[in-house]
Amino acid sequence: MTAPPATRARAPRKPDRHEQPVGLPWFVWIPAGLAFLLIALPVVGLLWKADWARMPELLLSDAALDALRLSLETAAISTLLCILLGGPLAVVLARGRLPGLRTLRSVVLLPLVLPPVVGGLALLFLLGRTGLVGRGLELAFGITVPFTTAAVVLAQTFVALPFLVVSLEGALRTAGRRYEAVAATLGASPSLAFRRVTIPLVLPGLASGAVLAFARCMGEFGATIAFAGSLQGTTRTLPLLVYLERETDVDGAVALSLLLVVVAIVVIVVGRPRGSEGLT
Amino acid sequence: MKRLVAAGVAGLAVVLAAACSSPSQAPSSGGASAAPESRTLTVFAAASLTESFTALEKQFETDNPGVDVKLSYGGSSDLAQQIVNGAPADVFAAASDSTMKTVSDAGLTAAAPTVFATNVLQIATAPGNPKGVAAFADLAKPDVKTVVCAPQVPCGAATTKVEQSTGVDLKPVSEENDVKSVLSKVSTGNADAGLVYVTDVNAAKGQVQGVSFPESSAAKTNYPIAVVKDAPQADLAQKWVQLVEGENGRKTLEAQGFGAA
Amino acid sequence: MSLDVDVRLDRESFSLDVALSAAPGEVVAVLGPNGAGKSTLLGILSGLLRPDAGHVRVGDQTVTDVGAGVFVPAHRRGVGLLAQQALLFPHMTAEANVAFGPRAQGVPKREAEARARALLADVLPDVPGLPGRKPAQLSGGQQQRVALARAIAPEPGLLLLDEPLAALDVDAAPAMRSLLRRVIRDGKQTAVLVTHSALDALVLADRVVVLGRGRVVEQGPTREVLGRPRSAFTARIAGLDLIPGVREAGVLRTGDGTMIAGRETGGPAGTGEPAVAVFPPSAVAVFAEEPHGSPRNVLPVRLASIEPRGDVVRLRAAPREGGPEWLDGLAADVTPAAVADLAAEPGSALWFAVKATEVEIHPAG
Numbered sequence: 001m002t003a004p005p006a007t008r009a010r011a012p013r014k015p016d017r018h019e020q021p022v023g024l025p026w027f028v029w030i031p032a033g034l035a036f037l038l039i040a041l042p043v044v045g046l047l048w049k050a051d052w053a054r055m056p057e058l059l060l061s062d063a064a065l066d067a068l069r070l071s072l073e074t075a076a077i078s079t080l081l082c083i084l085l086g087g088p089l090a091v092v093l094a095r096g097r098l099p100g101l102r103t104l105r106s107v108v109l110l111p112l113v114l115p116p117v118v119g120g121l122a123l124l125f126l127l128g129r130t131g132l133v134g135r136g137l138e139l140a141f142g143i144t145v146p147f148t149t150a151a152v153v154l155a156q157t158f159v160a161l162p163f164l165v166v167s168l169e170g171a172l173r174t175a176g177r178r179y180e181a182v183a184a185t186l187g188a189s190p191s192l193a194f195r196r197v198t199i200p201l202v203l204p205g206l207a208s209g210a211v212l213a214f215a216r217c218m219g220e221f222g223a224t225i226a227f228a229g230s231l232q233g234t235t236r237t238l239p240l241l242v243y244l245e246r247e248t249d250v251d252g253a254v255a256l257s258l259l260l261v262v263v264a265i266v267v268i269v270v271g272r273p274r275g276s277e278g279l280t
Numbered sequence: 281m282k283r284l285v286a287a288g289v290a291g292l293a294v295v296l297a298a299a300c301s302s303p304s305q306a307p308s309s310g311g312a313s314a315a316p317e318s319r320t321l322t323v324f325a326a327a328s329l330t331e332s333f334t335a336l337e338k339q340f341e342t343d344n345p346g347v348d349v350k351l352s353y354g355g356s357s358d359l360a361q362q363i364v365n366g367a368p369a370d371v372f373a374a375a376s377d378s379t380m381k382t383v384s385d386a387g388l389t390a391a392a393p394t395v396f397a398t399n400v401l402q403i404a405t406a407p408g409n410p411k412g413v414a415a416f417a418d419l420a421k422p423d424v425k426t427v428v429c430a431p432q433v434p435c436g437a438a439t440t441k442v443e444q445s446t447g448v449d450l451k452p453v454s455e456e457n458d459v460k461s462v463l464s465k466v467s468t469g470n471a472d473a474g475l476v477y478v479t480d481v482n483a484a485k486g487q488v489q490g491v492s493f494p495e496s497s498a499a500k501t502n503y504p505i506a507v508v509k510d511a512p513q514a515d516l517a518q519k520w521v522q523l524v525e526g527e528n529g530r531k532t533l534e535a536q537g538f539g540a541a
Numbered sequence: 542m543s544l545d546v547d548v549r550l551d552r553e554s555f556s557l558d559v560a561l562s563a564a565p566g567e568v569v570a571v572l573g574p575n576g577a578g579k580s581t582l583l584g585i586l587s588g589l590l591r592p593d594a595g596h597v598r599v600g601d602q603t604v605t606d607v608g609a610g611v612f613v614p615a616h617r618r619g620v621g622l623l624a625q626q627a628l629l630f631p632h633m634t635a636e637a638n639v640a641f642g643p644r645a646q647g648v649p650k651r652e653a654e655a656r657a658r659a660l661l662a663d664v665l666p667d668v669p670g671l672p673g674r675k676p677a678q679l680s681g682g683q684q685q686r687v688a689l690a691r692a693i694a695p696e697p698g699l700l701l702l703d704e705p706l707a708a709l710d711v712d713a714a715p716a717m718r719s720l721l722r723r724v725i726r727d728g729k730q731t732a733v734l735v736t737h738s739a740l741d742a743l744v745l746a747d748r749v750v751v752l753g754r755g756r757v758v759e760q761g762p763t764r765e766v767l768g769r770p771r772s773a774f775t776a777r778i779a780g781l782d783l784i785p786g787v788r789e790a791g792v793l794r795t796g797d798g799t800m801i802a803g804r805e806t807g808g809p810a811g812t813g814e815p816a817v818a819v820f821p822p823s824a825v826a827v828f829a830e831e832p833h834g835s836p837r838n839v840l841p842v843r844l845a846s847i848e849p850r851g852d853v854v855r856l857r858a859a860p861r862e863g864g865p866e867w868l869d870g871l872a873a874d875v876t877p878a879a880v881a882d883l884a885a886e887p888g889s890a891l892w893f894a895v896k897a898t899e900v901e902i903h904p905a906g
Contacts, residue, residue: 124468124470125468128468128469128470129469129470130468130469130470144425144470146453146465146470147425147427147453147454147470147471178626178628179628179630181587181589181615181622182622182624182628182630183616183630183641183645184588184589184614184615184616185587185615185616185620185621185622185692185697185701186616186621186641186642186645186691186692186694186695187616187617187619187642187645187646187695188616188641188642188645189616189645190616192645193616196630196641197630200630200632200633201630201631201632203632225456225457225461228454229427229453229454229455229456229465230430230454230455230456230457231452231453231454231455232455235454236455243457244430244432244433244455244457245432246357246361247355247357247430247432247433247457248357248378248432248433249432250361
């Protein structure tokens, strides 16, 4: 995510077979290989365990289709919320001049290090029927948040927000203020410079942040089950269904797990941001 | 620090073993074999047995000096999966026939499992029972937020059975994975009522209020117990089963609300 | 438009206190070493820094006046900037980059684009399809030309040039320099050029302000200041060797009594008047042993440093033990082969020799 000075930007070089790069020390290969296997082999384990004959039936069950639809919908909404709320937050963190910004950033990172189930409990004690805010919502508007799809979205947004904020803040810092200063000397107001210069410059960072956030939302389990409960079609997302299915039908759980793996791979491959010109 | 390193090495060993595609050969846990006078009995038990078995553990250790009972509580199906995948258990006490069947079907029980207790459902409400739930049918009222177990787990299966026998169609706001999750949704006030086992209500010690209903007898849940095949401590395992099925065991279990086998 | 600046800015370890002005259409070069306060001055002019005292006026608009509490933000000053790096917006075509300023001022899209194309054709006439290219498809020199077009497109009242040639290849710099001369100087664009290169100042600027440690050291018409530096400091920046002293018949006598022979310039002046001897470092020959023979000024020095400068090597002198202070910093440009022959390293004793015909003696009053 480093932006080379624009003056030095050249067309991307093709790899040259004559090049003889400095070699890697031998001792990095073994742990590197182990690290790769540690990630790849469990997926192989899933493939090996899968009951391919029953796969269509397992994946096309009402419960599985409901869960997939719910997961995709909630993850999409949550990602949108992450962009709408986390985008401006990242701008404040990267550009703002407020006292206590460091503390603010630490708080924003909390969901990243907190076990998701703790996040779910925290949300429950805030927005649950007896919670700090939830009590008022119930009394004033008759709204109860837990056990609703909105609770799923809240839980996902909670855990995924830092992913978007962190990667966007990094992109903003890398893009630096130099381009904004140039825009100002050309007569662009701060809001015009932000719209026409800053946002396009950080678009790759925003995209990669959104992809990460979406993937995190798709995989969200702990906060959801603690805060939203588990009901087919309403709150039972794919990970919750996997967890439930393995109680009785391991084959079903494996099939759904593979479905999640496929979704994850699609997200990574399709969503991986290709660096825009001059800014990778 | 040493233990951390050991754990890291063990982790690497697993990766290496997997890399060589040898069948799962988990590193022996703990390593050192216990001296003859200090032996460890490992009991896998359904989470709902926590209070009863913890009470029995003390008695067993008094009766058998030098024996340390290790109790591993969890969801029955989790425990069954662990045993099928080679977890070193001596005794398995399950909260349903079907989960025990997973283990016995895999040929991993030393003898046919025996039922040592039964459990029935009870309605759990928030303390004071604010919605005035008095009967099973009340749970289907639209203003009562009910939480149940998912049909895939034993308490949920029992719930479904009661629904069928009574003709009451519950509209739960959530189907949880285990009774503890149901209980916490009720005790925190986020749900008005939940369906759990009577023993869970007793164990919750006043955080929820129990409401018994006669239709619960339609879905008695059996608690089977069995010594695991090739148990490292087969003799102690047998003694544990005898204790649970004996007079003391029965009394302890009854005190928690379990029914007789 | 004219420029009138008188500002003060204090930092913990540095303070800037500068007054300068430029007539409409005039180009003023600000020369000075790193840390002299050039960037700070530019920041104050462009509106990216607030001075602690003073004012900045561009034309008849006061853009900064600390006493009156006036501070016009950067985007409403009409002060353009061309920096060392082109900083073209990487996501926009060359045309969109150049049209950006006019568009920001509210010029209609078509008109702004037409102006952009005309300017691009002016700065880079021989690049096919230039308007539609992205910055990454242009060389560094081409990018800097587009950046120049972008900077002048909004027709700024004042254009700031911040080392505009420093990041360019040696091949690209001369062409860019003459383009700047044509567009800025001949175009009567009021500009402040910050540079450390005397050549840039000579080619581009009408007047020079020499800055040292936040203060104006010297200022005046470019040729006068750089051709006849009054201080060793300016001479160093001008890239010339300078020895201070007093005039005597046909020679300059330094404080310690050394006689420097040279050509007298600047008309008649009396003996004993303050004067300086000036010569280019390329006129200095360097010897390991004291040379004899032809009429030269021969100065015993100690080698202080060796700096590669393109295809020559600059040797910097320091006085030997007990030697006169004015030898400090004298420079000699020699070929790499000559350096090898000398087998010299910092600390070595050397002799700097310069023919009298290469030395100009200026009055320094």
